[in-house]
């Protein structure tokens with residue numbers, strides 16, 4: 001066989017092995033009882049439901065199990081509470097006949113059974129996955145969850161296949177398919193996304209067969225799905241059948257029509273244009289800095305010794321999408337106030353996991369209140385306000401990472 005030139009992925013391969021060893025060293029903490037600990041809750045507290053509830057879900061066959069924010073009580077989302085998105089429904093996959101094909105512009109095409117994949121080096125990541133449509137539509141407010149994903153790293157597999165130098169994109173194909181009309185032509189299409197070779201061989205990218213230490217459930221992509229920590233949900237292709245190296249980026253519905261953000265970039269905004277606003281379309285990719293208030297709780301009250309005078313209110317929320325330095329909240333039109341980040345579980349320190357925060361709200365007046373949160377990243381970036389020109393210039397619903405305001409009523413009794 002003639003030998004052709006391939007990308008040198010060995011350094012990345014070595015990095016992956018290093019990461020695996022580090023991952024194993026962390027395993028004892030992942031097994032500790034802290035993993036089941038709920039974050040700051042107080043005995044006898046009650047949850048005050050938000051006055052502004054999401055609209056009814058008009059597409060339950062596409063978006064399912066959306067998180068009810070008031071129910072957020074743990075860092076890891078139980079599988080039963082984890083949202084699902086399926087654009088072409090859930091495909092039937094016969095696991096005995098199933099193979100993962102690795103082909104296209106590679107030196108040695110591979111065909112692997114689930115057993116063979118399970119026998120490869122294992123790696124685990126706790127990753128908060130958000131659908132890029134979350135908070136972009138009136139009903140889509142809980143398309144987010146955090147799970148412990150386990151599988152095998154992709155980079156060494158691609159190194160074994162030998163990615164030819166003319167290969168620049170890695171396409172991930174799902175078993176699910178439907179009909180798409182493309183410029184008046186009806187064609188059958190599988191769900192698929194592509195990523196650059198550099199992104200696909202990042203040592204954190206995994207081919208996963210377990211979710212929260214259980215076999216990956218069918219609705220979350222069994223037998224195998226991609227997990228790309230730090231990316232929006234859409235990049236995490238479920239029901240994988242084929243990984244294909246190609247010369248160019250895939251331009252299908254999920255790369256180039258849907259999941260494309262159309263934005264009018266304000267004049268002078270980086271990258272600056274000569275005083276002229278520019279309309280730009282970008283494909284949804286890496287996650288953006290964001291936070292949301294999750295629930296308001298009340299402890300103490302009528303039954304307690306002080307007979308209602310010692311009520312304690314607490315606002316609890318989450319922040320994700322970038323390394324979080326701190327989170328602030330604002331009540332009505334008041335000043336931004338600091339919150340505390342909950343560090344009570346080992347997982348809460350991991351890179352791709354949401355930070356849970358809380359704010360002790362002293363003596364709210366009995367009336368309706370608006371609660372807004374904003375996350376600040378370690379690099380100083382601030383989650384944008386809804387009227388931020390960069391966000392206000394966005395015309396499409398994906399990547400709605402603006403500050404979120406929720407309304408709650410505090411009663412006098």
Ligand SMILES: Nc1nc2c(c(=O)[nH]1)N[C@H]1C(S)=C(S)[C@@H](COP(=O)(O)O)O[C@H]1N2
Pocket residue numbers: 082083084085086087088130131132173174175176191219220221232233234235236237238239
């Ligand atoms: N094969 C396939 N993979 C897919 C999808 C899909 O429709 N088909 N939806 C994507 C989108 S848009 C999201 S947000 C995540 C959701 O993953 P989950 O259903 O496990 O929560 O899966 C992604 N992977």
Ligand SMILES: [Mo]
Pocket residue numbers: 085130131132133233234
């Ligand atoms: Mo999504």
